[in-house]
Amino acid sequence: MKERKYNFDLAVLGAGTAGAVAAIAAADSGLKVILIDQMGTAGGSASLSLVTPMMMLYIKNNPMCSYISDEINRKMVELGAAVGKGDNWFDPMILSIVLEDMLMKRGVKVLFHTTVVGAKRDGRKICAVETFSKSGKSEIYADYFIDATGDADVCELLNLPILHGNEEDGKNQPVSLRYILGGVDIDAFWAFIRTHADPDAEIPPRPENYDAAVTLDMNRIFPLRGVFFEAIDKGDLLKEDATYWQVFTIPGRTDALAFNCPEFFDLHDADDAENLTYVQLQGKQAIMRQLLFYKKYFKGFDHAYIAQIASLVGIRESRRAVTDYVITKEDCHFHRKFEDAVCISNYPVDIHGRKLNTYAFEAKRDPEKPYYEIPLRSLIVRDMDNLLVAGRNIGSEFVAQSSVRVMPTCRAIGEAAGIAVSIAKKKALSTLHEVDGREVKAEMLNRGAIFE
């Protein structure tokens, strides 16, 4: 086995939505960047947990707050893998190809199949992260680090204070194992929905552009409720299969449906390897059970087959960092604004469980600007000088994180993180705490990011 040492301006740990974008943004500033991931594909939850579509931000014109996000969306539309402005429905696998192409063209050193297992520090600075791969152990030295692992792994390995789950009992949001079926006759299925719809249910329009969704949430009226109940009564489904069930079409895949389930309501520790193993083992059993149910009870599934099962368990929320500022529920609720804002959102509270907890924020608090802002300080790890967090693991309370976590926001946060590091490097600042968020936003705007 070869032991290696790498030396870079910036090491980004985790090549998911936030990490990939952070690496691109820093490379665009001329930094020498390495991007590391335990898996063999960029995109993280978006590609390997099969999470699609991107949520809208519930702000007029859905601004992405990211020039890189706009570039990704344009490329996805060109490839027929997204529709409209590319800011909503997309194909998760093509997304990884687009991201990897952008990373290679920007000269980012990508290192896959490499897991971060340790971190070396000197006082308030990380000197290196330690990794393990088939080549053996390596040390990645850099001036700056961005923890984009989704689970704040680097912060955890440094024994820094961590936020985990909700504030009352530390329980994380439930995880899911998503899957995609191929061979589906989508027209026949939508016709079936219409004929079997619950009279009180809102019937989803036919997916003309492969941009449609059906959600079964047992707390709400759902078009196919009766069919699910019949299958549960006959022993063909478990009650869990019908507690939260959601399906999306995928642009460019005329015979495929992406399922946002099965969901595991009683596992409350999303960073426990035994739990994640359980989800892979039991989730696949559930997926098989659901496929047989569709074939028996629905129309359009005679030739359906399992095209993909997520290789990464879908984690909504796990560990979060303690940062200079931790975004609170009230910040989101009351559309709070910050001087060092680097992103805006009005995506609602979205907490899963046996009972879904979703609600919009108080728009009337700021009718002119009905959204909240994310300050740069919520990306700056409080107890370190050269470490940022980006993505779903930024400093945020449980309820706030349930809104912050969506993909457009993770992209914008990643971009802000990459640019913040490049400003620190250019100015030779001794600590990232000195980076001015206003300068970061100005640079994002300068590069073409649209905020409003």
Ligand SMILES: Cc1cc2nc3c(=O)[nH]c(=O)nc-3n(C[C@H](O)[C@H](O)[C@H](O)COP(=O)(O)OP(=O)(O)OC[C@H]3O[C@@H](n4cnc5c(N)ncnc54)[C@H](O)[C@@H]3O)c2cc1C
């Ligand atoms: C089931 C589910 C449904 C969702 N639905 C939607 C939706 O419809 N729309 C929406 O916009 N958002 C949705 N989300 C939220 C969104 O997908 C995620 O919050 C977002 O993609 C997270 O991006 P990220 O970059 O922070 O983390 P991730 O994409 O999870 O990336 C983390 C990366 O770090 C890597 N990594 C982790 N640990 C290590 C380590 N120790 N060493 C090396 N690499 C490591 C991982 O392999 C991964 O690639 C959903 C999430 C889930 C789980």
